[in-house]
Amino acid sequence: MMAVGLNHFLVLSALLFVLGLLAVLTKKNAVTVLMGIELILNAANINFIAFSRYADTDLDGQLFALFVIITAAAGAAVALAIVLNIYKQMRSVNLDEADTLAG
Amino acid sequence: MLLHFAAPFIFVIVAAAFIALNLLISRLLQPRVPSAGKNTTYECGEIPIGSSWVQFNIRFYVITLIFVIFDVEIVFLVPWAVVFKDLGWFAFVEVVIFVFILLVGLAYAWRKGDLEWDKPETGKFARDAAPQLFEEVGTERQQTVQEVTL
């Protein structure tokens, strides 16, 4: 296949994004959903860094990716706290059971 | 610059191969006598009862949580440390503020007791149960010590 260019990275990030999304959409366990979310964020990071490399803007992309990682860390922490609370409340973390807000 | 990173990657692969090789050798050489006793979970020879799940208290999670937050702090401080020499007084103040804010978090955790770990209360009961027994033992030992020292 041709030399690895920007498109390859974009396709890879799209693929990872899609897989993450699939995890979020289909997984029953909340923690797995969180993992899915992390994967999606990483896919985004790949894009950032790919562009920071191929459209050189003085490492803006990388800095942005850095901050994405930071926020993801904080987000994961809080999300997990929430999940644990849900677990305490409902004795299970399966999302399909957590439908008290049903209409 | 890429090659620098190739090294650890290759080192990982080589180490994995090394272990795999050894495991293969040991698998070939080792006697294989499966028996029920062997295959049960090892509980100091006791018969394993109950599930291994133990309701972890949340402390492990909180510790990891604080670790993540400070880990991220380190990630921020590394580039600062690297360019500390070149930057002036201003960057130092910024970082002081940055670290101070996070220290507030640490203080909060510390104050709220998230960092404490349950002290195993050992010894308390025994002493209460039979205080005079302890006294006797205590006195006897001192006597023997005196004899010995003499």
Add this chain to the structure above:
Amino acid sequence: MIVDYVIWIVLLPLISFAIQIFFGKRLPRQGDWLPTSVMFIDLLLSLIVAGKVFSAYDPEFRITRSFEWVVLGTTTIKFGILIDNLTAVMLFIVTLVSSLVHLFSIGYMHGDPRYSRYFAYLSLFSFSMLGLISVDNFLGIYMFWELVGVSSYLLIGFWFEKHSASNAAKKAFLVNRVGDVGMFIGILLIFAITHTFNFSEVFGKIAAGELSGALLTTAGILIFCGAVGKSAQFPLHVWLPDAMEGPTPVSALIHAATMVAAGVYLVGRTFVLYSEHALLVIAGIGTITAFIAATIAVVQMDIKKVLAYSTISQLGYMIAALGVGGYNAGLFHLMTHAFFKALLFLGAGSVIHAMHHEQDMRQMGGLRHKLPVTFATFLIATMAISGVPGLAGFFSKDAILAASLEKAMETGMLYHYTIFAILIFTAGLTAFYMFRALFLTFYGTPRNKEKFDHAHESPGTMTIPLVALAVFTVIGGYGKWFEELVRKPNLQMFAESGAVQDATHAATEAAAHGAHTIAMVLSIAFAFGGIAVAMLYYYWNKYSAEAVSKKFAGIYNFLWNKWYFDELYQATAVRGTLLLSKAMGWFDLNVIDGLVNNTARLTTLISFGSGTTDNRIVDGLVNWVARIIGWFGATLREIQTGRVQAYILMALGAFILLYVIQLAMV
């Protein structure tokens, strides 16, 4: 001075009435002595007054005193006493008859359960009659007019446990009321125009011409209606025969002398009011009444009924006399009639008293030996009424006939000539039925043995009045005093100018004399003719009355039934009112109630209509909308599964859809 006497004359009966009505039962002899003595005092005072008035011997004698009674803004109503010759005469007549009746009643009413109340009513009646005579204005007359009506009602219905008595009282009162209404309207009419009730002021205004022409005539006729009602004239005479239900002294007092005379007095007092036309009407009414009453009296069997109809007939005479201009003739006849009619009634009373309340002449007969005094006085009175010369009746009746002939000659109208003829013929009839009654009662063989045996002469209290009246019946007719004093008033008298009017008097004097003689001759002839016929039928029994009555059955029945007046009134007025009330009732029920009910039903209909539409349409609509929204809500609810992942899935699905659409569009 005289006025004070008159005031006392009027008020004394009132006082006695008051005492009698409240303490009558507790007084000794149930207080019959109190009213009687009071009346005799009144008689004495009226004699004094009459003495003073006649001593002046001035036809223009007039004393009035009045005081302001009611002040209504600008108009003030004055009330007062008027004394002139006419008042004096009337006072004397009323007090005399009343006191004699009081005296007679003591005997007659002896043993009656409501003895004291009877006397109370008598004094009330006397007070109201005396008041009526002495008052100087229309309002006063009207008030006393009503009082007289009330007391006559009370006295007629004295024995109210008798059904016929109470009905008679009601009938009398109602018929009087009809007349009073006419009078009242007349008074109002006058007041509306002249703004005053006082006689002299009214007459002055008429003289001045404020009230004249057709209006004056109608006012006159209306006032005359009152007289018709009270004096039982032609249309309204039906109540008097029934009034006989009351005790006989009452009939004597009220239905002979006083009350019925009030009508004539009223016409006399207000004579100036009547215009030519009014006088014609009055004369006609009077003549008709006289004729009808006389014919009915001929066939009556009850003694009191005969006298009652004779009273109506004589009143007819007086009214006719006034109608034809015979002013003092009429009034003079009033005075004389009072005397002998009272005597007749009291006589009848003593006969009835003797026959133990038997009034039917067919049960009487041959009483002249049993009741010698009663027979004697009764005979005198009968001769007087029949117009036998020498007695009071002759003079007064003759004067009337002369006046009517005079008028006929003066106007030369057939109308007056027929009046004269009828009056003459009625005089004959009067004589006939009076003597018929006399003979049926006192002569012949007693038809009711058992009652005949018990009959005995009445005690002294009853016979004295009979004798006294008999005396007055005899002497009453003589003397010109009446003619001079009681002059026919005319407008000029009241005109401020006060022009002398003797001249006109002289001219009429000559014509009158001619007519006078013709009238006298004719009246005597007819009188004796009547007596002869009566003697033929009842004294010598040559012809039997029954045969005549059978031969002329039609006429007889017609007369027996009192010209079917009662039936007539019954048919017209009574049933009319009933019908009217029924119609009103029906109208009220159906039309008004109907209207109300219909509106109610309409409103319910409308509300029901709006209610249903509201329910059906409006609610329907609203419910429909609610249901639709509910349905939407239900369907949409399915989407909210509560699972976050489902939501994200939907969102992404929508996103892809949009993207594709956008592509397709581009």
Add this chain to the structure above:
Amino acid sequence: MQELIQAVQNSQTFLSGLSEAALAIIFFVLFGLVFATVAAVCALVFVYLERKISAHMQDRLGPMEVNTGIPLLKNIGHGWAQTLADAFKLLLKEDIVPNAADRRLHLIAPFILFCAVIAAFSVMPFGEKLVVSDMNIGVFFVLAITSFSVIGVILAGWASNNKWSLLGGMRSAAQIVSYEIPSGLVVLVIVMQVGSLRFNDIVMAQAGGILHWHIFQFFPLNLIAFIISFLATLAEANRAPFDLPEAESELTAGFATEYSGFKWAIFYLSEYANMFLIGIFLSALFLGGWTSPFGSLFGGFFDKPGWQPVWIILKAVAIIFLQMWLRWTLPRLRVDQLMYTSWKVLTPFAFVTIFGVGLWMLF
């Protein structure tokens, strides 16, 4: 490394034809093998040393018998081959995996731990030119890689599905995690002074004799930093006073309870390799790495490139000796004391040192 590659390329051997990258990869593989065997050999040597030292400290002889029949060394062998014998024994032992355990995870856990440590060696500086990959973010990379061990420990604990191993795993993970912070922070102190993450830069900054070593700069601060770093890295390696998770007496072998045979050996190998790694790491950062303590004293004789690896290894061995020494002298820390020291003592002091150095440098 570059010089080595040029040397090979122009040596016209059959290898010179290959591109530079290919050559590098070949060398990396060679060095990988070298380091893997070195790690194994070092582990054996250190185990032996540990046993002898701890014995002598406790006034006993330690393993004496196993001298492998070399007549000469029979009585003075002091059981040198003891650990060799152990190694062979472990190779021959049966590798038992309990039914309840999750076979695949059970296998992966040791791999992760061992590979993480070996990968870290690729960055260690043994001499000015004797470094496998002279990475620009060397120090930071080491920090990153060592964090893998947490995952390894947790997976090992979880995979064996044994209450003790799970608890042990969790506890050791918590310990490693909480001590990584102070070690990370303290490293920053040095990086601040040097201004670069490359190991060689840091070491060269300390050239010039013992007085130039970082440990002596900014007098108390760097020393404190060294102590914090020494303790933190010790705890991360689960050794000595901080080895509560696999304290023999209480939690049997901690997360390694269900491991037997060579897998268990791998844990041991990775532990001692980790010790050696720490030794080199600390010496590089604080004790001047491959610079001789004498500086220019003996005319720079000792600074020659040849001596550089000697010095760094000597310093590493000294640190290891210190660790062993600590192990057999200090009593084990209770769990709450463990956490206390990490969060309430080391971390605050680490921040103090950072600010102190920062201020000091600015004035």
Add this chain to the structure above:
Amino acid sequence: MSYFDLTFYVFAIGAVVSAGMMVFSRNLIYCAVGLLFALASIAGIYVLLGADFLAATQLLVYVGGILALLLFGIMLSVKFTGVELRTGTLQMLPGLIIVAGLFLLLLRMIYRAEWAVQTPGDMLPTTTTIGKRIMTDLLIPFEIASILLLIALIGAAYMARRERS
């Protein structure tokens, strides 16, 4: 086929395969391991793109921190033991369809758009530039990040503490 492409494909396939493992595996821990290898390979990809500092942060923060956190999360939120922690899937079919659709759209976008692409320069060490840029240009996000971390810490700690009591 240069070494660069080779390593890219190695890492790309590694990442995708492990991500797939994470998505489709039923055992929770296998998901975690899958995520672990995915993150490691993504770090490798960062290296290929010249972001050496970020690769290290990725390893340090994600693998060392977040993954550890997730593992702890898994262990604390599991009712029963037994190694196989089953976690089923929901609405897999629709999910797949939608996701596939989305992927196609992304691909279409990638290949249709003309990226302002330059030929990449040689890779330079990035740490110093990152340090400078953070301390100068991105000062405010830097401070806000600190506040964000503080809030996250306090929030999570509070919730965790609430959970314990």
